[in-house]
Amino acid sequence: MLTIGLLGCGNIGNIIAKNHVGVEIVALFDQMPERAEELGRLCHAKAFGDIEEFLSEDFDLVVEAASVSAAQEYALSVLEHGKDLVVMSVGAFADEYFREEVTRRAAALGRRIHIPSGAIFGLDNLKIGQISGITKLLLRTTKNPRSLNMECTERMLLFSGQANECIKHYPKNTNVSVALELAAGRAVEVELWADPDVDRNVHEIVIEGDFGEATITVRNRPSPDNPSTSYLAALSIITLLKNLSEPMRIGT
Numbered sequence: 001m002l003t004i005g006l007l008g009c010g011n012i013g014n015i016i017a018k019n020h021v022g023v024e025i026v027a028l029f030d031q032m033p034e035r036a037e038e039l040g041r042l043c044h045a046k047a048f049g050d051i052e053e054f055l056s057e058d059f060d061l062v063v064e065a066a067s068v069s070a071a072q073e074y075a076l077s078v079l080e081h082g083k084d085l086v087v088m089s090v091g092a093f094a095d096e097y098f099r100e101e102v103t104r105r106a107a108a109l110g111r112r113i114h115i116p117s118g119a120i121f122g123l124d125n126l127k128i129g130q131i132s133g134i135t136k137l138l139l140r141t142t143k144n145p146r147s148l149n150m151e152c153t154e155r156m157l158l159f160s161g162q163a164n165e166c167i168k169h170y171p172k173n174t175n176v177s178v179a180l181e182l183a184a185g186r187a188v189e190v191e192l193w194a195d196p197d198v199d200r201n202v203h204e205i206v207i208e209g210d211f212g213e214a215t216i217t218v219r220n221r222p223s224p225d226n227p228s229t230s231y232l233a234a235l236s237i238i239t240l241l242k243n244l245s246e247p248m249r250i251g252t
């Protein structure tokens with residue numbers, strides 16, 4: 001069975017630990033050591049307070065569910081320790097130089113980096129953008145102000161511009177925009193709205209290209225323990241882990 005180490009023992013880490021399928025969690029790390037220890041007691045895995053010791057433990061793959069800055073800080077080290085990597089905080093790869101460095105290193109070391117679909121649908125066929133023209137790619141995200149850690153009394157546009165700029169300002173809320181960008185191989189226009197009248201994390205995706213047009217609207221339930229993060233994102237990563245060892249791959 002595939003063995004994993006969880007880097008990040010917050011909301012997603014807890015959902016993975018309680019619901020994982022087809023993998024064994026053997027090691028845990030969080031910058032709040034008590035969170036790793038608590039989760040370790042729950043899933044009978046070893047908690048580490050030191051990243052070097054965590055990465056030196058014997059397991060196959062690191063699942064990052066911590067933060068954009070954690071992904072940037074530890075990605076290369078994970079690969080150097082001979083482990084594959086699943087990156088939830090995909091916003092880390094908005095930085096082109098960093099993305100190329102990590103990809104080059106993974107190729108040289110024969111390691112793989114997996115990016116889950118996260119809180120959206122549609123990444124599968126959006127990858128056709130890598131071989132065929134896409135003329136428009138827009139993400140309109142709307143969340144309750146609570147999910148954005150702010151207050152407002154009416155619908156309000158917080159950001160309009162490119163994904164790689166948006167993620168710098170909203171690293172806990174717009175990782176999906178960077179996932180879209182990586183899949184399509186082109187820039188994504190992003191609008192981020194706060195709306196006190198919505199109780200879902202809503203992602204509207206508009207795609208136009210040589211293939212025709214597509215509109216996808218995902219109305220996500222926020223995770224009970226972290227309203228910034230949609231529950232779908234945790235389900236997505238558990239499913240990715242389950243499928244890693246399957247002989248048949250489904251989806252583009």
Ligand SMILES: NC(=O)C1=CN([C@@H]2O[C@H](COP(=O)(O)OP(=O)(O)OC[C@H]3O[C@@H](n4cnc5c(N)ncnc54)[C@H](OP(=O)(O)O)[C@@H]3O)[C@@H](O)[C@H]2O)C=CC1
Pocket residue numbers: 007008009010011012013029030031032035065066067068069070073088089090117118119120171172173175176179225226228229230233
């Ligand atoms: N790709 C996608 O579609 C989505 C991605 N995400 C991203 O997934 C990640 C995890 O989400 P979620 O579990 O809800 O977040 P949480 O904040 O609930 O949990 C993250 C945990 O990781 C810890 N952490 C943060 N930085 C570091 C670090 N440098 N080293 C070690 N531990 C660290 C946090 O500690 P502390 O509390 O002290 O910061 C916290 O305990 C986030 O980056 C989020 O933005 C979320 C939703 C969708």
Ligand SMILES: O=C([O-])CC(=O)C(=O)O
Pocket residue numbers: 118119171172173174175176177201220228229230231233
């Ligand atoms: O969970 C969501 O709805 C999206 C999110 O926070 C992110 O992409 O960072």
